Amino acid sequence: MSTPATDYRFDRDQSGHSGPVTPERRDLHFLPPGDRICDWHTAGPNVTQFMNALSLLFPAGERMFIDAVRSYRDDIPDPDLKKAATAFIGQEAMHSREHIEYNQLMTDAGLPADKLDKFTWGLLDVLKRNTPRSTPLAATIALEHYTALMGDMLLRHPEQLAGSQADYERMWRWHALEEIEHKAVAYDVYEKCIGRGPRNWLERSGAMIIATGIFWPVVFSFYWQMSRADPQCRAQGLRGHLRMINFNFGKPGYLRRLMPEFLGYFKYSFHPWQQNNAHLLAELDELVDEAEAAYATRH
Numbered sequence: 001m002s003t004p005a006t007d008y009r010f011d012r013d014q015s016g017h018s019g020p021v022t023p024e025r026r027d028l029h030f031l032p033p034g035d036r037i038c039d040w041h042t043a044g045p046n047v048t049q050f051m052n053a054l055s056l057l058f059p060a061g062e063r064m065f066i067d068a069v070r071s072y073r074d075d076i077p078d079p080d081l082k083k084a085a086t087a088f089i090g091q092e093a094m095h096s097r098e099h100i101e102y103n104q105l106m107t108d109a110g111l112p113a114d115k116l117d118k119f120t121w122g123l124l125d126v127l128k129r130n131t132p133r134s135t136p137l138a139a140t141i142a143l144e145h146y147t148a149l150m151g152d153m154l155l156r157h158p159e160q161l162a163g164s165q166a167d168y169e170r171m172w173r174w175h176a177l178e179e180i181e182h183k184a185v186a187y188d189v190y191e192k193c194i195g196r197g198p199r200n201w202l203e204r205s206g207a208m209i210i211a212t213g214i215f216w217p218v219v220f221s222f223y224w225q226m227s228r229a230d231p232q233c234r235a236q237g238l239r240g241h242l243r244m245i246n247f248n249f250g251k252p253g254y255l256r257r258l259m260p261e262f263l264g265y266f267k268y269s270f271h272p273w274q275q276n277n278a279h280l281l282a283e284l285d286e287l288v289d290e291a292e293a294a295y296a297t298r299h
């Protein structure tokens with residue numbers, strides 16, 4: 001991997017790919033154990049189903065990200081950014097592949113994963129077919145802000161996953177790391193190929209408001225349907241839901257604590273690398289070794 005530069009200075013006017021790292025496609029396999037799909041998270045079955053609900057959005061969501069960046073790839077003027085866009089597409093394709101396998105474990109366990117996955121594909125298909133070419137890319141940079149922030153939170157607070165089943169934990173950590181590694185690529189493609197004036201600020205801000213208004217209701221609706229179908233969550237009753245709410249909004253409140261960085265997106269001068277968290281990527285090489293070793297011992 002590229003070594004994060006310690007003296008990184010934000011300078012997007014002189015370089016097409018304005019980040020301290022260049023993303024790299026890594027062909028890793030995880031396939032976590034199916035018998036833990038409903039209780040892999042250390043905080044219990046309800047938090048497990050919340051994370052599973054997020055996983056259900058990835059195959060269709062990441063396909064939209066890939067298509068949105070690919071549709072502008074030939075227009076990218078800068079060769080470094082073009083290379084980064086290719087790596088972005090490769091990384092999201094790997095994430096999608098691994099989450100499809102992960103999501104299949106939910107279906108195998110009798111959860112309504114197929115139905116919810118189809119709903120997501122349908123929803124994003126409507127968006128893609130009924131909006132101008134720039135809209136899916138604007139939606140992508142909005143949602144990539146979320147994945148980068150959630151990835152940052154997960155890596156800064158390893159206690160969020162500590163004690164969870166190791167293969168699931170490793171897979172989420174890998175996804176978090178690569179989301180940080182490529183967090184500015186779609187954004188830079190948008191700025192270089194579409195623009196960075198007031199109209200563009202309005203479009204990307206509007207896309208964030210609409211994406212937020214759709215994304216969270218979908219996530220929590222998926223969580224609800226998954227937890228209703230899971231006997232372990234049903235056995236927890238209200239206590240289980242409260243535990244999930246506390247995890248996200250109370251103490252520790254991992255989603256609540258994203259708020260200040262989230263709002264930074266609406267600044268006119270926003271750029272994803274203004275939050276320079278490249279030092280978190282230092283664990284990537286070790287994680288790759290761990291993942292390869294773990295997969296080799298099981299297959």
Ligand SMILES: [Fe+2]
Pocket residue numbers: 062091092095096175179
């Ligand atoms: Fe991803």
Ligand SMILES: [Fe+2]
Pocket residue numbers: 065092144147179182
């Ligand atoms: Fe991403």
